[in-house]
Amino acid sequence: MRKSFKFVSVTLVLVMLALMSLACGKKDDDPAASDGKKNATLDFVWFSDGVEGGVMKDIIKDYEGKNPNIKINLIEIAYKDLSTKMKTMVAGGKPPALARISTTEIGAFSNQALDLATYVGGVDKFTEQFIDSIKPYYVVDNKVIAAPMDVTANGLIYNKTLFDKAGVKVPTSPDAVWTWDEFSAALKQVMEKGGAKYGMVWDFTPHRWSTLLYQFGGSMISQDGTKATINNEAGVQAADYFKKLHKDGVMPISVWLGGENPNNLFRSGTVAAHLAGNWMVSNYKDITNFEWGVTYMPKAKQRSSVPGGKFVMAFKNSGVEKEAASFIEYLSSKEVNSKFNKESLFMSPRKDSSKLDYAFGKEMFEVFANELNNTAPAAAEDWSKQGIVPKFSNDLKNNLVEVITDKSTAKEAMDKTAKAIDKAISDDKKDDKK
Template identity: 70%
Template structure:
């Protein structure tokens, strides 16, 4: 009898301990200690590119001070591990309350996301606060599946020292922007009349190349995503011009054919310009060997950049959907979002926070914001279709390299990509 009682005691003790441990798991109410009050715990999966993780910790501390019943735990992961981490948590029945995601993950997890529109004022009311150009990224099937945290834009950094040596002045206002031919000739002048060894380095990604596509009036797909358009006249023109700049030695082949890092080439002080994104402002702020700045991108048929950014998503079945939505509402406010982006040296997606008091690069960020304000809708419409784009983007990158190397004509390559796009569209049906 004593043995049975002892066994029963051990069994009950184990069961009680298991229940206590489960109660202290993610996203559940836990005892806050001496106060005897329960706290709502929110797991927030997070990755950092720079200092923004430390900024977010400050914001979380402020929120917890105002909301003593909430405990937010930042679970930091490498960006490359983010999709696997989220899939593992969701498939294991323990989705996080929140996660920071990029445009690439929205499509993959939108079906597991909380519809923020229901909790934060409706689709129109919520989205009206943010830049129109990024709306296709986070509004899916008329549901707000994520909230914008920061926004990115493609643009051009240039070496002021080299341009001054060559006596070339960059455009001073949006009323005086170069055409692509004028920009190309300006780069040739800098190459010939300064210490420059390279004209324009261009990030080795189809995303950055597509900037030229949109500026020349092209797109990868039609507006409703039902058919490829990349192989039309505008697309061919964009590839041909890209190849022409390589053939003329303005863009070095070492990046798109040799895998050389364009950031390193610009840092040498021997490169006239770099087509990349606004995140390079923070990356290049430690350069002291030469002067550099940001200038307007050239105009083709129209002006355009390509918008991107990071978002925060709340997940269904976390058990704390309401509390997660409340925190997202706090993060999305003008005051908090402005603080996050100003301290992180990011651009705010809010329409009323375009002019932030950055500690570095205020005028540069303003110019990138101007590029976004002049971006065509096709840019976000294309890149928001993350159920389609990953199925052809690598082939597009490799195809562009093939054209530069004279392996294919522009039309041949784009026809092949168009076929892949149309196949991917059919797969989604």
């Protein structure tokens, strides 16, 4: 009996020693165990507009190389499926660690977003890195609900060949921008002497039209978000001037009344200018039948563009909040953010990365960046209210069409729009109480 007990005891000791040896071996082989960091897999919901998906994969590969304990699982979906995919994951209690979010969706998921402030040194330290005009999109109730990845701006693309033929020089400095009347006169000269069929085309969206609203000093909604302001003097003036551009023949009615594609019209080489988003720089990259460029938009009471962009959001209850926040901090750094935007032909939201050495369009992007730096705060304050804006945007678009066709005066149209905005604000408050 004693020999049996002794044998069992020795065996147990040997087994324990073997297990300890294995444990030590695992710790030595596992870099996550050796530095105290846990292994984690971060699901990252992602959509692409162009080549940026490939750029992000390179960034992820670099990050995983520097952080062997982290695995980032990029879940690629079509943008049209983003909202549904995200709502399903969140409602099912399995939110992703991260998601790429546009300005349209950012408000919809703000309540589920991880507050990044405590992970990135506080609200002020984090936000001071980025251009001021986009702050209302990602800072809500003094919480950092997402990190800016790239920004968009509305601006002015022009047909250089037609302008040169007409002998019209565009402003080459932000200190010499045209007024709208001066710009309209210049477009008429390009039509008369340069052979342009149309002076300019303007995208058929309330977002693009609102550029004029902010340049006239207006806004859609009061700063506190409680009432419509679009029917004040500035809003009426902006609607009236938009009508004037059509009535004077500077703009074709076929875009806003007939649904003609402004991109195709500009590509035809018969249009002097296109008021569009900076993404059209990449879109027009393949034009070879004429020279084109980007110049500064004219001003009314003030200069302004309308900022937009894409963000990366981390989610509460993912189980890897700290790791997700660390990756976002990495993405937000000057080096990584600049790489992402430079290689994707996007604009960086960082103040210190407004001038990147792009393979194409370097000077053009700098003009768009300058437009953002001179943008009225009301632009982002309005468009960040994505629980409200989609509920009246079609009304605004339809009412502007009525102004162009003389079915309503500018004042009547903006008053109707204001009622739609006030209703949208009221409905949004009811939704919040549910």
